[in-house]
Amino acid sequence: MQCPISLHLGYTSIRVSLEESVLKRLQPEPRLRDLRFAKNLDWNLLKLFNEIVEAHGITRAAALLNRKQPALSLALKRLEERLGVTLCRRGPTGFELTEEGRILADTCSVFAASVREIPARLSDIKAEVRGHLRVMLVSNLVAPALDQAIETFHQKYPAVELIVEVAAWTDVVNALIQHKVDVGISPSRVMRAELSYLPLFTEVHRPYCGRSHPMFGVEASGPSDLASESFVLTGADEGDELTEFRLQHGLGRHVAGMSNHLEEAKRLAMLGVGICFLPEGYAKPDVDSGRLWPLLAGDGVPRTGIYVVTDPNSPAQISRELFITEIREELKSAA
Structure with a gap:
């Protein structure tokens, strides 16, 4: 039979162990605690502390920063309260950092040096990016x-x-x-x-003809007006929206020419070989100079979305x- 004292001590030990376990679970993990500290800290306080350290005192730092001394003293007090330590002592011997103050001063010095290097590092990226x-x-x-x-x-x-x-x-x-x-x-x-x-951007396609074509200067009332005309097709360079539009309105049943190169298809259209669908922006200089004529005006023409495409897995x-x-x-x- 066990002694009552032994049983009591055993119970007490178990209870203390359970309490310690619960308290340990309630305490935040070190990494989570550090993240909260960094998120909630007023970083400007570190900057002001670094200025005080470099000036060897609050009075001189206030003069250099053109700030009032009580404002800097209050900022220093706020930082000490946030950290839970005393960072410096001020007395007859002057301004002196505590051990905690020296540790923080070293950290702030490294931080300030990194900040000062930002402009140079950003300008150096021009030389760093190659390939x-x-x-x-x-x-x-x-x-x-x-x-x-x-x-x-x-x-x-x-x-x-x-x-x-x-x-x-x-x-x-x-x-x-x-x-x-x-x-x-x-x-x-x-x-x-x-x-x-x-x-x-969205690329607009219109049918164009050259100056020697019978329809030059004529504005068609709709795609059906062009169904009996001969066309110059752009082959593999023709997008799906344009192909569907042509087939829907019976355009291109009579083929006068074809080129997979858009510039050559445009050349054939300018020479009067046939009507050719071209991107509006691409044809504009020749329209302005009178070498091409747009046969369909308005919004009832095919439009193609142009995308910048990348592979995230590359x-x-x-x-x-x-x-x-x-x-x-x-x-x-x-x-």
Whole structure:
């Protein structure tokens, strides 16, 4: 039979152990505690403390900062209360840091030095970013936001070599999936789940004819007016929206010419070979000079969304991310 005293001591030991366990669970984990401290701390107090330390006292720091001495004293007191320690002593011998104060002063000194290096480090990034940026796009895009982004990107990161290729939109997507290019700019038939799409602009397509064509100077009342005319088709460069529009209205049943290169298809249209659908922005200079004529006005024409396409699963590349950032900034400015 156990002694009552032994049983009581055993019970007390178990109770104390349970209490310690509960208290330990109630205390925040060190990492969580540190995160809360950093989030709730007024960082300006650290800056003022660093100024006081560098000035060897509150009075001189107040004069250098053009601040009132009581305001700095109050800031120092707030910091000490937040940390739960005394950081310095002020008396007949002058300003003196405590051991805790010296530890914090060393930390603030490193922090202040890092802050002072920010401008230099940001300017040095121009020299640090190097390598290649491979961009593949569909031909003859007229996209001011893209042009401005390329110009700004080169000015900021001149050491990056820009490699630009032109291809049909299907080839652009395939090249991205195979990681042959870093950025693709093209229309998209289907939004693939593994790719990321940033809308760049909407490309408007209209039918145009050259000066020697019988319909030059005539404004058609609708697509049906053009159904009996001969067309120059753009083959693989033709987007789905344009193909559906042509088939819906019976356009292109009579083919006078074809080219997978948009500039050559435009040449045939300018020479009067046939009517050709062209991007409005691309045709504008020739319309303004009188070499091409738009046969359909208004909104009832095909429109194609053009996207900046990237593959998030491709190897990380800082030049690609910086280039996308420039495009986003240009789109934001144009909005």
